[in-house]
Structures are given as structure tokens and as C-alpha cells.
Amino acid sequence: MRNPEITHKMTDKALPEDRGNRLFLFAVRRMAMAGVNDAHAANALLGTFGKSYRRPLVLLRAMMLEMARASSRKIMVAPCCCSKMTGDEALLMQAVSEGLSDPHAAYERVSELLASDAALGALTCVQAVAQSFADLGRPMEFYTAV
Template sequence: MPKSNDSTVLDLPLPARRHETLGLVMIRRLAGHGLSDARATMLALDAAGPRFRKLLLLTRTLVTELARSSRRKIYLAPCCAAGMTRDEGLIMSLIGGAGLDVSEALTDNTQPNTAIASAHALGEELSEIALARGWRR
């Protein structure tokens, strides 16, 4: 029986901040097109300049850790979609600093996993990029 979050419906609006939207699009690209997606790499290079490798590595790590730790499908929208699925909303909450309860809701896994640490590190990196680029004041 499908759960309420087993849906590709775009229930949520895109993140309001540019750096959060960047993170979401990169996650969508890497999850949908593979960890070596050239467009995700170009997004990281354009946003972070010489520090693009760190941003790309943290995003790849998060996607990999979510895939490894999840006991269910995580639904993502296409990279150009004008909204977010509920699962993407949970991922963005993790990136924003949420904890075990959000991770458990996303992955149906009660065991602590490294996806939380990866998400928090990605969130910090995105915030640093936003400050450096003047996207956030």
C-alpha cells in the first residue's frame, strides 16, 4: 500500500533562496543522470568557482548516502520542475539542519546514518557560497 509521501506530485514550492535551489537541482541531476553528470559539475563550477570540487563531492556524497541508507524509494522531480516533491522537501530540511526525525521519515530507516552529516555539510557549503557570491544578506 502506498504511503502518503510515495508521490511524484509537486506539493511544495521551490526553495526561496538561490543557494538552496542550486543544491536541489544538483541533487536532482546527480540522482537522475548519474554521479558524473556534466551539467551538475558545470553548476558547481559556475557557483563555487575554484571551490567547485568540494560542493560537487558533498552533493555526490549525500546522494550516495541517501541511496545506501534508504529502505524505500525517494521520489525526486525532474531537474527543471517548478516545485518539489515531499521527499525533496525532507532532503532540503536535512540540508537546512534537521535531525534524526526527518532522516527517518525520508529513509524509513531508524538506524543513524551518515546522510545527516553529509546533508549538514552540504548545507554549510551552500551557505558559504551564497555569502561569498552575495546571494544572501
């Protein structure tokens, strides 16, 4: 049985308010738990982006696979139904939200998340996902973990 104190400490960050950020977080959580070919994540993107859903879906898959490849540690992801975020999810949200406007800060966050200095590939994937969301009308709003 899980210790409620540990779970609470693990998920202490507030969810983002923006719909684009929430969609991103939902898709990341689904892919982290069920694999990158998860139908629920694909359906959520299809419902939001319509016929143009394939670009963000493919880029999200690439981002998840690159982060798994480059990471030197386990990245903690909360279940989809959780109303809070893990610290790792908050770092990823911050990196995505500033990936296009401040790449140096985004690189620092991705490096911290992956516990690796070899995070350039992951940063590129994060930036590509952010650009695809922005191009399709759901730009990733700046997120600051509270």
C-alpha cells in the same frame, strides 16, 4: 501515460526562493537522474562557486550515495524542469536547511525520508553539504514546506 492527478499530488510543494537552495535542489535532481558524475550538476556548482566548486560537489556526491545506500524506500525526485517539489525533496530541503542549527530535527527528517533509523551517516553528509554551501557564500536558508 502518466496520470496528471498522481503527478500533481507527487509535486505539490513550492520551490525555495533562495538561490543556494535552488542550486542544491538542481544538483540533487541531476544526480538522481543522471548519476553522481553528472556534468550539468558539476557545471552548475562551478558556475556558482568558481574554483571552490569541488568541495560541495564531492560532498553532494557522497550524500547522494549514502542516502541511496541507507534508504529502505525509493525517494521520489521531480525532473529538473518541474516548478514544484516532491514531498521527499521538501523533507530533504528541510533537513539541509536545519542540519547545522537543529541536528535533532534534521535527523528526524532524514530518518523519515530514508524510512530508516540508521540515518546518522546520511545526516552527517547533509550537514557537510550545508556547511560547504555556507562557507562558500550560499548558506541554505531555512525552508519550510508549504
